[in-house]
Amino acid sequence: METLSMAALPILIAVILSYGFIKGIDVFDIFLDGAKEGLQNTIRILPTLIGLMMAVTMLRESGLLEAFAMAVKPFSERMGISADLIPLALLRPVSGSGSSAYTISLLNQFGADSETGKIASVMSAATETTFYAIAVYFGATHYKKLYYTVPVALLGDLATFIFAVFTVKFL
Secondary structure, three states, X not given: OHHHHHHHHHHHHHHHHHHHHHHOOOHHHHHHHHHHHHHHHHHHHHHXXXXXXXXXXXXXXXXXXXXXXXXXXXXXXXXXXXXXHHHHHHHOOOOHHHHHHHHHHHHHHHOOOOHHHHHHHHHHHHOOOHHHHHHHHHHXXXXXXXXXXXXXXXXXXXXXXXXHHHHHHHO
């Protein structure tokens, strides 16, 4: 099975090149056009991504996440949810790498088999980096009307957090 997975990409490339050769398509020129378009899209959305990365860094380094977690700690503990999960719930929609690092720290601190570790794992696997996806996809298409997109996406993130807690606690 391992040999098949290692050979999949070269086989796919050979099939594409063969098909292009049979049909008389200049595959290399098409590849270069696609690479050029991809590079142009990257350059077009780069300012948005830089701004997003700067905002995430400022949010993390300012201590705002921890301050918010401490503010809602009495409520979360009353609900039976570890306050240590609140920063993950806030960070996940904004930063994939930041939330992954935080998830790893939770797993190291509480253990992978702990309730907090399981909830963190489910949250990380089930949610999207909402603002990153919006920045990339809407930035690439130059679509600026986000009236409903952000609130609905954040509502989906909240629902995922609630269902992650419910799933781990009761199923």
